[in-house]
Amino acid sequence: MYYFSTFISGFQDIVTSLIGQMLKDVEIVSVFDGVILYKTSAAPEKIRATKIFSNSFMLLGRYQVSADKTPDYLVKQFLGSSKDMGAETRSEIGRSRYETFRVISSQRNQLYSTDRVLLKRVEDKILKNTNLSVDRLNPDVEFWFLTRSEGIGLFGMRITKHKSYDKVLQRGELRPELANLMCWLSEPGSDDVFLDPFCGYGSIPFERSGIAEYERILASDTDKDKLKAVAAKFQSTTNRSKILVSADDFFKIAAPKDLVVNKIVTDPPWGEYEKMSVETVKFYEEFLQKCSELLAPGGILVFISSCKLEIDEVLKKLAPKLALEQSYDILVSGKKARIYKFINN
Numbered sequence: 378m379y380y381f382s383t384f385i386s387g388f389q390d391i392v393t394s395l396i397g398q399m400l401k402d403v404e405i406v407s408v409f410d411g412v413i414l415y416k417t418s419a420a421p422e423k424i425r426a427t428k429i430f431s432n433s434f435m436l437l438g439r440y441q442v443s444a445d446k447t448p449d450y451l452v453k454q455f456l457g458s459s460k461d462m463g464a465e466t467r468s469e470i471g472r473s474r475y476e477t478f479r480v481i482s483s484q485r486n487q488l489y490s491t492d493r494v495l496l497k498r499v500e501d502k503i504l505k506n507t508n509l510s511v512d513r514l515n516p517d518v519e520f521w522f523l524t525r526s527e528g529i530g531l532f533g534m535r536i537t538k539h540k541s542y543d544k545v546l547q548r549g550e551l552r553p554e555l556a557n558l559m560c561w562l563s564e565p566g567s568d569d570v571f572l573d574p575f576c577g578y579g580s581i582p583f584e585r586s587g588i589a590e591y592e593r594i595l596a597s598d599t600d601k602d603k604l605k606a607v608a609a610k611f612q613s614t615t616n617r618s619k620i621l622v623s624a625d626d627f628f629k630i631a632a633p634k635d636l637v638v639n640k641i642v643t644d645p646p647w648g649e650y651e652k653m654s655v656e657t658v659k660f661y662e663e664f665l666q667k668c669s670e671l672l673a674p675g676g677i678l679v680f681i682s683s684c685k686l687e688i689d690e691v692l693k694k695l696a697p698k699l700a701l702e703q704s705y706d707i708l709v710s711g712k713k714a715r716i717y718k719f720i721n722n
C-alpha cells in the first residue's frame with residue numbers, strides 16, 4: 378500500500394532515517410520539505426502509531442502538476458478517470474467503521490475552497506464507491522486533494538485524526554510530533570535516565586514514555602500549575618513509578634542520587650512567553666554548562682530554541698565539552714527555531 382505523511386518542515390533527513398526503523402519493509406518513493414511518499418505492507422494502525430507525523434494518508438492518486446494548477450485540477454483528473462477508490466480503501470473504511478466523509482483541498486499548505494459544482498460531483502463519486510455519506514462539518518474521514526509547490530499533486534484518504542492544536546494545546550506547549558521527533562533524536566534506549574528540566578506541560582517526557590522502555594524519566598519545571606497537568610498526563614501510564622515529576626529550578630538541581638542522567642531533551646524558555654531570570658546569552662551559557670555537568674560522558678542533549686544568535690555566541694566562547702553533532706532549522710507556529718543535538722565529552 379502507498380501512503381503519504383506530512384511532517385514538520387526541516388525534518389526531512391531525520392524522518393527519512395526514522396521511517397525505516399519504524400516500518401520495516403518501507404520503500405521511500407519521494408521526500409519533499411514536509412511530506413514523504415512511501416510504500417509499505419504496514420496496516421494503517423501501524424502508520425498511526427508512528428507519532429513523528431503531523432498527518433498520514435492512504436494514497437489514492439499522484440499527479441505531476443505545474444505551479445499554476447489548483448487542487449480543482451486534481452479533482453477533475455479524479456472525476457475523469459475510471460479508477461474507483463480501491464479495495465484497500467474500502468476495507469479500511471469498513472475496519473475503522475467510518476460512516477461519513479468530506480472533501481478537503483489544499484494548495485501550497487493552505488486550505489483551498491473547491492469549486493462548488495466540482496465538489497458536489499466528487500462527493501457523488503466517492504459516495505457511489507463507498508458506503509459513506511457526506512458530512513461537511515464533522516465527518517469520520519476526509520479525502521484530501523493537495524497541490525504542492527514542488528509540482529506534485531496528491532489525492533489521499535486521511536487516516537489520522539486529531540483535534541485542532543489551537544484547541545487542545547496550552548500556550549507554549551510543544552506539538553506532540555515535534556516533542557516525539559526530539560525524543561527520537563536522543564537515540565532512545567531501555568537504560569535511559571531521561572531528564573526534561575523545563576518540562577512545562579510535559580509534552581517531551583510524555584512522548585518519550587511512549588517511544589521505548591526507559592530506566593527513569595525525570596520531569597521538572599518551576600511552574601507548579603503546569604506540573605499538575607504533567608501529573609495528569611501520566612496518570613494512566615503503566616510505568617508510573619519510573620516517572621518522577623518535581624518542582625525544581627534547573628539551575629539549582631543536584632545530580633540525582635544513584636542515577637546517572639544520560640539523556641536531556643528539553644525546551645528551555647525562548648524569552649517570549651516566559652521571562653528569563655538573566656539575559657539570554659548568560660542564560661544559555663549557564664544552561665549548557667549545567668547540562669554538561671549533569672550528563673554522563675557520551676550523554677546526549679537535545680533542545681529547541683529560537684535564540685540562534687545568542688546560542689551561536691555562547692558556542693564561540695564555551696570550551697566545547699559538549700560537542701554539537703547536528704542542528705535542524707524548523708518552523709514552530711511560523712517562528713524560526715533550531716533543534717540542537719550535542720554529545721557530552
Ligand SMILES: C[S@@+](CC[C@H](N)C(=O)[O-])C[C@H]1O[C@@H](n2cnc3c(N)ncnc32)[C@H](O)[C@@H]1O
Binds near residue numbers: 598628
Ligand atoms: C518553553 S516552556 C516549555 C514548554 C514545554 N516543552 C511544553 O510543551 O509545555 C519553558 C518552561 O521553562 C520553565 N522555566 C523557566 N525557568 C526555569 C528554571 N530556571 N528552571 C526550571 N524551569 C524553568 C517555564 O515555567 C516553562 O514551563
